[in-house]
Amino acid sequence: MKTCIFCGKKPDKKTKEHVIPRWLIEMTGDPNRTTFIGKYKDTLRKFPWQNFTFPACNKCNQEFAELEGKAKLVFINLLDKKKITTEQINILLDWLDKVRIGLWLGYLMLDKVIGFKPNFHIKQRLGVSDRMVSIHYLNDSELGIGYSCTEFPAFKISPSCFILTINNISLFNFSMEFALSRRMGFPFPEKKLVVPNETMVRIDEFKKGNERIMNPIIRKPILKDSIRLYQSIQKPVSGIIPIEYLGKYYNDYMDNNVSHIYCENDFTKEYGFLEDILDIGKPVETKRSLTLKKLTIQTLEYQIFCLSELQPSFELLDKKEISLRNKFYRKQIQINQSYIKKIKQKR
Numbered sequence: 001m002k003t004c005i006f007c008g009k010k011p012d013k014k015t016k017e018h019v020i021p022r023w024l025i026e027m028t029g030d031p032n033r034t035t036f037i038g039k040y041k042d043t044l045r046k047f048p049w050q051n052f053t054f055p056a057c058n059k060c061n062q063e064f065a066e067l068e069g070k071a072k073l074v075f076i077n078l079l080d081k082k083k084i085t086t087e088q089i090n091i092l093l094d095w096l097d098k099v100r101i102g103l104w105l106g107y108l109m110l111d112k113v114i115g116f117k118p119n120f121h122i123k124q125r126l127g128v129s130d131r132m133v134s135i136h137y138l139n140d141s142e143l144g145i146g147y148s149c150t151e152f153p154a155f156k157i158s159p160s161c162f163i164l165t166i167n168n169i170s171l172f173n174f175s176m177e178f179a180l181s182r183r184m185g186f187p188f189p190e191k192k193l194v195v196p197n198e199t200m201v202r203i204d205e206f207k208k209g210n211e212r213i214m215n216p217i218i219r220k221p222i223l224k225d226s227i228r229l230y231q232s233i234q235k236p237v238s239g240i241i242p243i244e245y246l247g248k249y250y251n252d253y254m255d256n257n258v259s260h261i262y263c264e265n266d267f268t269k270e271y272g273f274l275e276d277i278l279d280i281g282k283p284v285e286t287k288r289s290l291t292l293k294k295l296t297i298q299t300l301e302y303q304i305f306c307l308s309e310l311q312p313s314f315e316l317l318d319k320k321e322i323s324l325r326n327k328f329y330r331k332q333i334q335i336n337q338s339y340i341k342k343i344k345q346k347r
């Protein structure tokens, strides 16, 4: 059955959603050009960008058209190195959630992964988890769209990070529930658990945050000469954050359980919570091939990090199931590791 990429229901009046939106296709070159979107059973999949669409209901499509319109303005400013507001950063992060999950669902549909039923769609995963983006400027004037690291099995299990390149900026985007909250000083769960017969992860035993930023916010390094923007979102799918943990710090830096944007800007040396404007400054522009190579290695390492250290615990499952899952994860991790080795060997 075809389902709406946004809500997962059977579409009422069927429309089509461009995972890579039309405005972006137009902004990055000839809108009628074709592209290769990875391999399927060893055949290259060739598509006109315009036809890279998936089913959506009319209502959902309308709802998301507004986000697209706003995202377009954000990219115009970013490409021009103009200031953007914190509200626009929120839009950028929402939009990246949308594209990341859209690509994940899109490829699962294209690959016709048998028996796989995604337990969420775009709507359920947009703006609900901790997230970050890093922005890297490239030193050429090439046009085009590119995304990568979405084809790895690790991404199919946990669609938490990818790279998106638009003309001469590359974005690294990472999102996972409560992956930033502790080191951003906010309450965080001591436990994330996979529960037998439950599709959602159980989040439990909240701890009080220590109410200050711990640097680095993520222990895994992120490529410098960039602007890095972090946001914690405290909307647990299960469990409740005890009210006594929501003190002054929480009130100062959280609005409706969504944190202010914490910024690390290597170009202006601004490090801290943003008031309301992000000044891009004068970006250090780096070489495309080298930057993308480094970002790809970084993203594959983050995917490993997600499947190992950030993964919910299997401790409630029976022994046989635990060993099966661990074995399966190890296999996916090895795929990333061997690819990293291959990239490093290439000159």
Ligand SMILES: [Zn+2]
Binding pocket: 004, 005, 006, 007, 008, 009, 011, 056, 057, 059, 060, 061
């Ligand atoms: Zn829908």
